Amino acid sequence: MRLLVTRPEPDAERTAERLRTLGHDVVLVPVLRVQAVDLSFGPGPFAALVVTSRNAVRALASHARRNELVGIPVFAVGARSAEAAREAGFSEVVSADGDVDDLIRLIAARFSGNGTLILYLAGEDRAGDLAGGLAAHGIAVETAIAYRAVPDEDFPARLVAGLAGGSLDAVLHYSRRSAEAFLAGAEATEITRPMLAAVHLCLSAEVAAPLEDAGAAQVRIASHPNESALFGLLSHN
Numbered sequence: 001m002r003l004l005v006t007r008p009e010p011d012a013e014r015t016a017e018r019l020r021t022l023g024h025d026v027v028l029v030p031v032l033r034v035q036a037v038d039l040s041f042g043p044g045p046f047a048a049l050v051v052t053s054r055n056a057v058r059a060l061a062s063h064a065r066r067n068e069l070v071g072i073p074v075f076a077v078g079a080r081s082a083e084a085a086r087e088a089g090f091s092e093v094v095s096a097d098g099d100v101d102d103l104i105r106l107i108a109a110r111f112s113g114n115g116t117l118i119l120y121l122a123g124e125d126r127a128g129d130l131a132g133g134l135a136a137h138g139i140a141v142e143t144a145i146a147y148r149a150v151p152d153e154d155f156p157a158r159l160v161a162g163l164a165g166g167s168l169d170a171v172l173h174y175s176r177r178s179a180e181a182f183l184a185g186a187e188a189t190e191i192t193r194p195m196l197a198a199v200h201l202c203l204s205a206e207v208a209a210p211l212e213d214a215g216a217a218q219v220r221i222a223s224h225p226n227e228s229a230l231f232g233l234l235s236h237n
Helices: 011-021 054-060 079-087 100-111 130-135 155-163 176-188 192-197 205-213 227-236
Strands: 002-005 025-028 032-036 048-051 074-076 093-095 117-123 140-151 170-173 199-202 218-221
Touching: 002 011, 011 025, 011 227, 025 155, 032 176, 048 054, 048 079, 048 100, 054 079, 054 117, 054 140, 074 079, 074 100, 079 093, 100 130, 117 130, 130 140, 140 176, 155 176, 170 176, 170 205, 176 192, 176 205, 199 205, 199 227, 205 218
Parallel strands: 002 025, 002 170, 048 074, 048 117, 074 093, 117 140, 170 199, 199 218
Antiparallel strands: 032 140
């Protein structure tokens, strides 16, 4: 199959390699790019660290206070962010293997009612209300912005160039923000109609929503919000 992957680097290339190994032809056109920000957070102490993206872990790699955190438990939303935390030197890492709601349940099972303070390294734009969900369990959250994703201004031109090689069988979407940016890029290049006619494979219902609202004809949602489940949708095409 000829697939369009729109997620930001460096995760985009990793995804592309997995798909190529499975025998697919991959058109890699990131719709967003990740920017580092000046990460800062309060004195703590923190009972745990929460990450929902590999980008959050990367933000700690050379941070002046990294050593203060490396000894505390890490709660990750999924296997990839958990893997990144282990690679970064964190020894106690637990994955919710799901979405923010699954992560809230996992953390609450450990700390509910303890008056615990945890540190959440987040993106500037994020889905779900982790802090609000944990507050209901008596768990305080300090949210620190670790990175931001901004539209890649070269995306429209690269999208047109990518399509020059032939039609697409499917487009893979990993976040609502990237799906929205994808639609904006298609509109900017006046190819909205053929893009909406493509098959769109989405990590979750939240990711799929803007595509459905725009009138995409074929939107499919992974059974679980992880890449393996997303790839599972390819067998139905």
